Amino acid sequence: MAATIHSEESDTAAPARKAGRHTLLDAQGLTKRFGDILANDQVDLVINKGEIHALLGENGAGKSTLVKMFYGSLEPDGGKVLWEGSRVSIDNPAAARDLGIGMVFQHFSLFEALTVVENIALALPNPGKMSDLSRRIESVSRDYGLPLDPSDIVADLPVGIRQRIEIVRCLLQEPQLIIMDEPTSVLTPQEADQLFLTLQRLASEGCAVLYISHRLEEVKRICHHATILRHGQVVRECDPTKETPASLASMMVGADVASVSAGATNPNIGEVRLGLKNLSAKAATPFATSLNNISLDLRAGEVVAIAGVAGNGQGELFDAVSGETTLSAQMVQLDGIPCGNRGVTWRRRQNAAFVPEERLGHGAVPGMKLSQNLVLTRHGTGDGLARGGFVSVARAGDMEKRIKQNFDVRMSHDDPEARSLSGGNLQKFVVGRELDRKPGVLVVNQPTWGVDAGAAALIRQALIDLARSGSAVLVISQDLDEIFEIADRIAVISRGHLSAAEPARDMTRERVGLLMAGGAEVQGEVA
Amino acid sequence: MRVELIKRKEQSRKMALLSPLIAIGLTALSAAIIFAISGHNPLLGLYKFFIEPLTQQWSLEATIDKATPLVLIACGLSVCYLSNNWNIGAEGQFIVGALFGSVLPIMFPDFETSATLPLMLVFGAVGGALWALIPAVLKTRFNTNEILTSLMLVYVASLILDYLVRGPWRDPGGYNFPESRLFSDAATLPDIFGGAMSLSTPITFLVAIILAIMLGKTMKGFEIRVMGESPRAGSFAGFSARRLTLFAFALAGALAGLAGTMEVSGALNQLLPTISPGYGFTAIIVAFLGRLNPIGIIVAGFVLALSYIGGEAVQSSLGVSNKIASVIQGLLLFYVLACDTLILYKIRIVSRRASSGEVSHV
Structure with missing residues (x-):
């Protein structure tokens, strides 16, 4: 069994446990196959x-x-489950x-x-x-x-x-x-x-x-x-x-995870590139969250993270910043230009880029090829993908190859449909699609949600590198480990209120937690 | 034993082509069974229905005549369906287009210049587009269901037509028959190739080719497909769902209206209480059988037109009701939609109770 072999690897590893008197569930050799993929291969597990x-x-x-x-x-394709010592079929x-x-x-x-x-x-x-x-x-x-x-x-x-x-x-x-x-x-x-x-x-x-x-x-x-x-x-x-x-x-x-290095906080924090000024929006549906007086200055060279528990207005805020929902002009400013009333294509032309939380169905069209999905966000940004109303398939194909290589997107054959990629690979593609432009402002919602550790490290490093090269990066995330790993400043969103962004080195998990649990709301109202 | 559907990782290109062929095969099989049940030799029935019309010149010409409006309407509908706008009312847009196109030859019969016919065609397209914009505006403004509104407007349109040809637009010299005056020569769509086909056929071909290029190569086509598959991704790309709904309905309405005007100006030469044998509805089948692809639609339009001619053929030769044509058209749509499942799913036959894939939990 795999476990016994590996138990020799290191003396800290406990040997595979044998079922004993206190055993509740004993799974032996469970195997499950989906098509060509062995999702579970001879898995043994003892739960006491x-x-x-x-x-x-x-x-x-x-x-x-x-x-x-x-x-x-x-239903397993092979193996058996013992429950309190007797074989059961669930x-x-x-x-x-x-x-x-x-x-x-x-x-x-x-x-x-x-x-x-x-x-x-x-x-x-x-x-x-x-x-x-x-x-x-x-x-x-x-x-x-x-x-x-x-x-x-x-x-x-x-x-x-x-x-x-x-x-x-x-x-x-x-x-x-x-x-x-x-x-x-x-x-x-x-x-x-x-x-x-x-x-x-x-x-x-x-x-x-x-x-x-x-x-x-x-x-x-x-x-x-x-x-x-x-x-x-x-x-x-x-x-x-x-x-x-x-x-x-x-x-x-199975290997040491590449550690992400933020380096020292960038000494060259520059001009405000993305400004949110008293951004407010009513909830569009009874189950949506309204945004209340959100203000934030995002400067060149820094990564600002917005922490918060899911469903506190992150999606609504992302849509307002990207321009999918438009508001009054002054509420959102890109490089000083009011653009709250402009659409997403206009904001992309102002050198802003966006990566939404949902990869499939929002960031990418599931049934379209990767090269076509490139056109989705880059048709208006002067990459020659759309010329005189026609789509340039050849250019899209070249770009797809470049992004695939630079961001290590793995696929079974060239230019597959977006839905056939695994979550981590699709996320690398969707993030890579925007980073490939070297945007001046990048807004990412949940950059590594559901992504494996290797891909997550690659994406986080890329975000930091982009900021260090002089761009402004806004990360909305629920993962505190991620936030403390990459952020220069941290703000917290709670019920549609945003706390002031504070330097990450002055923040503790406890403080972020208090703000998440409603402190941001109080602070936001005072502000 | 049990049949399971397994989701494919990607669409099967092979099945996308095979699905309509399988559907046609199943339709022929079903038609054979219907012929057999009604006491006829099924092989003879199939021959008379599907093959014989192709062997004679007059019936070939009649098939092309019938295929032309079907293809033109279906081309417009494909833009609607690809962008997730369920326009079921092409029949009404066809009729209103015919009414608008008939304004000049009926109300101003003395206006006979070389501009008459082109103006009529423009009027027809505008009329169809305006009629189609009603459900589109209702959808974008009030979030109504366009399937219901577009369908209901079909009946409104056909009642307006009925009223006009029995009332104000009735031919003064027509012995009280419910029909309009005949169109003048200047208002008649000419035949070409020595009378083999109407001018409407090459116009339709041209439209189909332009649409094929638009859908396949341009940003507009890209926008249409993105919005149809994933509206949320479309809005992320900066496309407006509202504007696209208006565009798709207006385009489909314009083409249906153009088809309506060409039908009354060419084939009928006057307005009658009934000007369409259900072209607007049959075109829905044509659009899907043609894979919502204008080139595929040309082929599909021919197949469906054949069913009209074949229906008449079996009625005259075997005495089977020509309603069989509608039955066969309905079966064909049913089978096409069913076979399309195979594009995204594989069939697996399981011998014993076994579950796989996602089972929902509560």
Whole structure:
């Protein structure tokens, strides 16, 4: 087995564990194939009662596939699962729930227009009377330090509370194993701390937790055991408390991750290149966020990061800065020229470039070739892609080759459709498409969301290099590690208010967390 | 045993070409079954319907005559459908175009110059475009569903036509028949190649080629395809969904209106209560069978025109109702849309219960 071979690699690696008396779930040789790709190859995994077990790996390493087999949404092509020592076949999520396996998903499946109790009732096989269920929700949520009001409407609740609903829904079924897929990616540090307390409490009661996360700091902090997947195989098992985040990262990637060097803060901070002046916009839909008096000066030579929990107005702010939504002229200024009322093409011609959060469907058309997707953002920027109303296929093809090479975009054949690329490769392309222009102002929303460690390092370094060469870079991100790695100044967005951007060296995670949890709002109103 | 659809990573170019052929094959098979059920030799039926019209010159000419308006309308519709604008009302735009084009020869019959015919064609295109802009404006201003509004306006248009030919535009010397006066020579679209085809056929060819270049090579064509596939990416590229909706409807309406004017000016030479055997609706099938590609549409238009002629042929020779033509057209659209699934999906037959791919969770 892969794990035994690798256990010789280093003396810090725990040997592959054998199932024992406390074993809850014992997976043996699980294999899952999608077409030509082996998503899981002979995976062995032992989960003991009462442990928080981390499942680590880069994107595409096969973590989601593995847990979906445990939860019954996928059927293995080979191998078996033992539950408390006896072989089981988990045909569907209902069967998993009957065994005592619950799952909290990364993307919530909640109906925004319904109340908390209605949402939970929908997911339970026998919800019983609503009033009884409400009482149960209240008591369970209080017991575990996750207070919920069952009569609240989901649309009014912040993301952290929505996650509580999912967790409480899971707890109501008294599970013995809870699977959590990146639970903290949408939480403030304080909310995450609260979640860790709950998990530790659950573990102490004998419930096992299978914990998927990219945040190695927190894995080291709360997990008892870690299994590391690479290319669908178990490559290592270890005790994360005895590792460092860097050593965990290199186990995941299989090599040392190139560290991003921001260098010293650029001494040559120049003119204001992008100015936001009291930018306000009403929410376009009941579920959107309004922007309130946002002001920011982005100067040549610096990287400014906007931190914040998802859904606090990041998308709306990006659209207002890029020109997809137009506002009054003074609200957005590029190199001193008011352009809040100009469209995205005009702003691109002013040497600004934009990379949206959603690669597929916003940054790129899924069914179009990469060369055609180049034309998407560069038809108006004087690259000769559109001449006299005609598209130059030859030039687009040359540019596609250049970007592919400069940004290491890997593809199975030349010029494929955007949808066939993996997330990391498409992101390299979408970022590379804009960097290739050497823009004076670059605005990026979630530059490395869902991107593997290698690609993320490459993209972050490219952003820093661009700023050091005299451009201004604005990064909107939910990843605090990323923000502290690359930002010169940090601002925080909360419910559509933006805090003042402060030098990164004066910021702490705690301070950012307080601003995320509403401090930015107070500050924004005072400002 | 179970049939599964597996999503392909990229579109299959092979299937994009094969799909209409498979659809035509399945349609022929279904038609054979219908002939057999109604008590006729299915092979003879198929021969009379699909093959015999191609063997005689008069029926070939009739097929081209019928194909011309279908191709012209379908070319416009392809721009709508590619950009995600569901214009179902080409029939109404055809009729209103014919009405606008008939203003000169009916209300000013003495205006006979070399400018008469070109002006009529321009009027027709403008009329069709204006009629098509009604659902477009409703969509962009009030977010109404263009499928419903464009379809309902078809019935409004055909009732206006009916009213005009029975009322104010009835031929004063026409013994109270519900038809307009005949158009003067200056208002008649001439035949060319010794009467083999109307001038409308080369005009349609020219339009199809221009549109093929526009869709394939120009920024406008790029914009149309981007907006159709991914409006959010289109707005990121700086394209306006509102303007494109207006453009697509106006273009489709103009071409349908042009087809309507050429039909009354050439083939009919007057307005009648019914001027179209459902060209505007059949053109929807033509557009999809032709892969929303103007060159493909030329071929598809010919196939669908054949179904009109074939319907008449089986009625006269076998005594089968010519409604069979509508049935076969409907089957063809059904099969084309079904076969298009294969462009993005593979079929896999699974022998036992096994799941794969994403299964939804709640």
